[in-house]
Each structure stands twice: as C-alpha cells, then as structure tokens.
Amino acid sequence: MHIQMKGIHKAFGTNQVLSGVDFELKEGEVHALMGENGAGKSTLMNILIGLHQRDQGTIEIDRKETYYGSPKEAEQQGIAFIHQELNVWPEMTVLENLFIGKELTSGLGLLNTKQMRALAQEQFAKLAVQIPLERPAGECSVGQQQMIEIAKALMTNAKVIIMDEPTAALTEREIRKLFDVIASLKKNGVSIVYISHRMEEIFTICDRITVMRDGKTVDTKPIPETNFDEVVRKMVGRELTERYPARNPSYGEVVLEVRNASRKGLFQNVSFSVKAGEILGFSGLMGSGRTEIMRAIFGLDALDSGEILIRGKKVHIRKPDDAVRHGIGFITEDRKDEGLVLDFSIRENMALPNLFSFSAKGFISAKKEQDFVDTLIKRLQIKTQSSETAARNLSGGNQQKVVIAKWVGIGPSVLILDEPTRGVDVGAKREIYQLMNELTDRGVAIIMVSSELPEVLGMSDRIAVVHEGHITGDLARDEATQENIMTLATGGQ
Template identity: 80%
Template sequence: MNIQMNNIHKSFGTNRVLSGVDFDLREGEVHALMGENGAGKSTLMNILIGLHARDEGIIMIDGKETYFANPKEAERSGIAFIHQELNIWPEMTVLDNLFIGKEMTNKFGWLSTKEMKALAQEQLDRLSVSLPLLSEAGACSVGQQQMIEIAKALMTRARVIVMDEPTAALTEREIQKLFEVIRALKKEGVSIVYISHRMEEIFAICDRITIMRDGRTVDTKDIPETNFDEVVRKMVGRELTERYPSRHPSPGRKVLEVKGLTRQGWFENVNFDVHEGEIVGFSGLMGSGRTEMMRSLFGLDPLDGGEVIMKGHPVRIRKPVDAVKHGIGFITEDRKDEGLILDFSIRENMALTNLFSFSNKGFISGAKEKDFVDTLIKRLQIKTQSAETAAGNLSGGNQQKVVIAKWVGIGPSLLILDEPTRGVDVGAKREIYQLMNELTERGVAIIMVSSELPEVLGMSDRIVVVHEGRIAGELTREEATQENIMTLATGGQ
C-alpha cells in the first residue's frame, strides 16, 4: 500500500496544529515520523485513519483519493493504528481485548473461544510473548498491555501499521523481538509508520525519516543520509550540545533509608538509601519489582514488612497522603490512569497536590494559584494556549510535564520518578534532565526508575539493579556499564 498526504492543514478552534504537512509512505518500508511533542505527528496519523477530518489537503492511497469516515473503516481497508496511550479494557480478559469488535462465532452465533485462543496464541508466539489469555487485562503490567495492543494490530492482517511509541514500556528483549516482527512484516510488503523519540531505534529499524516541527514538514530523508545531530537540530530548531547535561553531585545527609522492605510475592528484604542532592537510578528487567517497590514506598500498595526512615526518623506510610506529609513526591509510570485527571484542566491538575500553598483558612487565593501555575507552565515549557486547557487534550510529553510540575510544586525532599521521559521528545527530555539537576542542586533527593539504559547511565550518581524482587547489586558511576547492569539484571554476578 502506497500513501501520499499532501498539504494537510488542521486546526482545533483557534489552535492551528498542522500547516501544510506533506508525508508519503511506500510499500514495505519502515518510515520514521519524528518531532517534538506537539509537532503534530499523532494528529497527522489520526487524520489518515479518519479519527479527525482534515481542513485542507489531499490523501491518496494507491493512486486514488481516499478519505476514511472513522478508524474502523480504515482498519477494514488495511490500516491499523497502535496508539501511544493504551486502549485496554482492564476488567475484560486478555483474549476479549484481542478480539473486541472482531469476535469469532460458530454457525449458531456462539463465541468460538477455542478458535480465538488458538489464533491469539499464534500471534503471541510470533511475538515470543507469554500472556495469561483468560486473566483480566488490568492485572497485566504496562509492558504486557503494550504487547496486547501490538498483537491486536497484527491480527487485523493490516497492510499499514502506525506505531506510536510502541516500545515505551517494553524491555530490551521485547524491543528486539518487536524489531524481528517488523522486519518480517517488511518482507511481506507491510508498511510501518514508526513514531518514536528513541533515536537509537530510528537508526536501527527505519528506512526513511520525516521530521516535523510546529505543525510543518521540515525534511524527509533516507536514514543512511542523515545522523543523530542533524535530526535533533531539525526537530528542535536549535543545537543540543549534550544529550545528558553534566552533573557535579555533592551528596548531603541521608534523606531516605529503607531496611528489609518486603511485599510478599513482589519483592523481599530490600535495602537502599538516598542522600540530598543525589540521583539514584533503579534498573532491571520488566517485572523485576522496581515499580512495585516505589508504589509501596509511596503508600499506594501495602507492605508486609520493613522499615522506612526519613531524615533519621522512622515513619509509617500507609497511604499516599502520609508520603506527601513526609515530603515524598511520586511521578508514576502510568500518567494517563494514575498521574492525571484527564478531564481536569492543567491548572486543576497542578493545584491538586499544592492547595495548601495558596489557601488560607480554607479559602483558595485565585491570584496565588494563577502565579503558581503560570510559573510552572513557563518553567517546564508546557505547550498550551491556556492553563484551562484539559490535560487530556495535551500531547503525551506535555502531559508528562504537567505530572512533574504537580509534584515539583510541593517542594519535595524526595522525588520518585518512574519512567520520567517515556514518550517525551529529545528536546523535552533534556529539559527534564536539567530540571532534575536543578532540584538536586537545591538538595532534593531523587530516585529514577528507567528502562532506558543510556538514561540510567547518563543521569545516575549510583545505580541499584533489581532482579526478581531483590537488590542484585549497586554500581557507582565509574563501575556502571550496560554490560554490568544487564549482568546483574539477569541474575549474574
């Protein structure tokens, strides 16, 4: 399938999102679509599948002018879209999620569960993924849910698959398996539109790249004809001198110490500490227990044993409000379901954890709240026309910045960042890294959980590696290499 999109324009109210974008996709190619958050990448693809109507422009598919009324019509024509934000029905089984709207029935109209299970297992085997088909999808990890979405798209026998940040929640092994699947699909003539902020993936798997900035097409090139620095420069319109800003830590007193932290079935006898002005990175394979440790530390999930000590004093954290009272902020890996109220405005989301800072005797000072929110919007360079914009209308990267702002605003002693740059473009990543540096310079202790090894290596002062619910080892900045981290993460010494 060949697709050409010419001079595409789109506005939402007074907000112009696309201004004459050109994009073409050839049969059997993997075409990267890159740009900063808010550049218009997802909007362009949503226009292709009929989720949004274009204001101007022409779409040609195999030489014929074609416009879809809705995504279902696009899917029937062979175009599938794996969205960045997962479309999982948590109370339904994995099997039901894979076949929703495409259920298989026998001649009597009864569900052919056996046949569906066989077809589903075939696709999961193709991805080398093990998923509990008859368990609730909501019980699966974020990474497993991402694999459900990928399997669902492959089951449509699509000729074009749009992948929006498909590896954001995957382990390195799962990413490599996905790449194998993509290469196999290419040989079958399937075309892939690959939207990602992970530059290494673009150069590893893609044939061509189209770069967007501020709703316009900047350039389209064959991958061998460009490089990392050129792509970044065209994306952000400026030079980024260093991918990771330099750090000069001078750790102070111990902010947090945990002893024997245990949650049966998830992690056991966990011991670590974090000091003022320090970034401690947590690394490990998916399912190792990193996120579960942080959730229990913040009071989201119960602990079965262990001791938490804040600034030398034992504390009991049974729920998140206890953690906040002790100066702990938690930026969750799942911003859509746990980090934001999508129907609330940016202002309302930022204010939720900070009401005490601009209220007096139960009354909120609107002026103080406005100053607080405007300052954070400006500081984190959140792209929005107004603080009253609903958080759900922001790009993924800008949503992440709102979550970060919400917790930075409480003035935390300890900030836990779980996948802080997932789905965030290269320019915004650097802004987050710089903010982390500024916070540590002010004495904030930071725990950063990340699946991106370059990020862990680039920003951590110490690295704690987790394997099967236990601390496998701790590495200094000098000792830390990808090989050493992966050795510990896989149970080696």
C-alpha cells in the first residue's frame, strides 16, 4: 500500500496543529515519523485513519484520492494503528481484548472460543509473549498491555501498521522480538509508520525518516543519509550538546532504607538504600518486580513483611497519604490511568497533592495556587495556552511533565520516578534529566525505574538490578555496562 499525504492542515479551535504537512509511505518500508511532543505526529496519523478530518490537503492511497470516515473503516481497508495510550478493557480477559469487535463465531452464531484461543496463542508465540489468555487485562503490567495491543494489530492482517511509541514499556528482549516481527512484516510487503523518540531504534530498523516541527514537515531523508545530531537539530530547532547532562553528585545521609521487603508472588527480601543527592537506578526485565517494589514503598500495595526507614527511623506506610507525609513522591509509569485526572485542568492536577501549601483554615488561596502552577508550567516548559486546559488535551510528553510537576511541588525528600521519560521527545527528556540534577543538587534522593538501558547508564549514580523479585546486583556507576546489567537481569552472575 502506497500512501501520499499532501498539504495537510488541521486546527482545533484557534489552535493550529498542522500547517501544510507532506508525508509519503512506500510499500514495504519502515518509515520513522519524528518530532517533539506536540509537533503533530499523532494528529497526522489520526487524520489518515479518519479519527479526525483534515481542514485542507489531499490523501492518496495507491494513487487514488481516499478519505476514511472512521478508524474502523481504515482498519477494514488494511490500516491498523497501535496507539501510544493503551486502549485495553481492564475488566475483560486478554483473549476478549484481542478479539473485541472481531469475535469469531460458529455456524450457529456462538463464539468460537477454541479457534480464537488458537489464533491468539499463535500470535503470542511469534512475539514470544507469555500472558495467560484468561487473565483480566487490568491485572497485566503496562508492558504486557502494550504487547496485547501489538498482537491485536498484527492479527488484522494489515497492509499498513502505525506504531506510536510501541516499545515505550517493553524490555530489551521484547524490543528485539518486536524488531524481528517488523522485519518479517516488511519482507511480506507490509508498510510501517514508526513513531518513536528512541533514536537507537530509528537508526536500527527504519528505512526513511520524516521530521516534523511545530505542525510542519521539516525534512524527509533515507536513514543512511542522516545522523543523530542532524535529526535532533531539525526536531528541536537547536543543538543539544549532550544527551545526558553531566552529574557531579554530592551525597548526604541515607534518606530511605528498605530492609527485607516482601510481597508474596511479586518480590522477596528486597533491601536497598538511597542517599540525599543520589540517583539510584532500578533496572530489570518486564515482570521482574521493579514497579511492584515501588508501589509497596509508596503504600499503594501492602508489604507482607519488611521495614521502611526514613533517615534511620522506622515508619509505617499503609497508604499513599502516609508516604507523602514522610516526604515521598511517586511518578507512576501509567500517567493516563494513575498519574492524571484527565478531565481535570493542568491547574487542578498540579494542585491535588499540594493543597496544604496554599490552604489556611480550610480555604484555598487562589492567588497562591495560581502562582504555584504558573511557576511549574514555566519551569518545566509545559506547552499549553492556559493552565485551565484539560490534561487530556495535552500531548503525551506534556502530560508527563504535569505528572512530574505535581510531585515536585510537594518538595519531596525522596522522589520515585517510574519510566519518567516514557513517550517523551528528546528535547523534553533532557529537560527532565536537568530537573533531576537540580533536585539532587537540593538534596532530594531519586529512585529511577527505567526500561531504557542508555537512560539508566546515563543518569544513575548506582544501579540496582532486579530479577524475579530479587535484587541480583548493586552496581556502581563505573562498573555498570549494558552487558553487566543484562546478565544480572536474566539471572546470571
């Protein structure tokens, strides 16, 4: 399938999102679509599949002018979209999610569960996925939900697959398997639009790249004719001299210590500590227990046994309010369902954990609240026309900045960051890294859980590696390599 989009314009109210964008997808190519958050990448693809209608411009599919009225129509014609924000139904099983709206039936009109299970297991085998088909999707991790969405798209026998940040929640092993699947699809003539902020992936699997900035097409080039620095410069309109800002940490006392923490079936006898001014990275494969450990520390889930100490004093954290009272903030990996109230404004989201800061005798000072919010919007360079904009109307990267802002605002002594740059563009990533450095300079202890090994290596002062619910290694910065981390993450010594 050959797709040609020319001169595409789109505005939402007074907000001009696309201004004459050109994009071409050739048959059997993997085409990278890159740009900062808010550049218009997802909007362009949503216009292609009929979720939004263009204001101006033309779309040709196989040399014929074609416009879809809905994503379902586009899918029926061979275009599947794996969205960055996952669309699983949490109360339904994995199998039901895979076939929702596409259920197979017998001649009598009854569900053909046997055939659906066989097809699902066949697709999971191709992706090396091991998730029980009867498990409620809501009990799956974000990475598992991502694999469910990928499997669902591959089962449509699509001619074009749009992948929006498909590896954001995946482990290195799962990413390699996905790349094998993409290579196989390409050999069979399937075209891939690959939207990602991970440069290593773009230069590994893509044939061409189109860069967008501020709703416009900046350039399209074959991958061999460009490089990392040129792509970044075109994306952000400026030079980024270093991907990871230099760290010159100065450590203080141990702020948080965890001793022999266990939760049945998830992690056992986990012990670690983190000092004021230190970034402790947590690495491991999906399902290793990293996130579950952090949820228990924050009081979202209960510990079966173990101790948590703040500055040497044992504390009891039974709910998130207890954690916040002890100066712990938690930036969750799932910003849509756990990090934000999407229908609330930016101001309301930022204010939620900080109401005590501008309240007196039960009354909120509107001026103090607004000053607080305006300061954080400016500091984190959140792109918005107003602090009253609903969180759901922001790009993924700007949503992530709002999540970070609301926890930075409480003035934490310990800040847990679970996948802090998931779905965030290269410019915004650096801003988050710089903020992390500023926080540690002020004595904040940071725990960073990340599936991106370059990020873990680039920003951590020390790295704890988790395998099947156990910490299998604690690596100093100078002894940490991708090979050492992966060895420990897979149970090696």
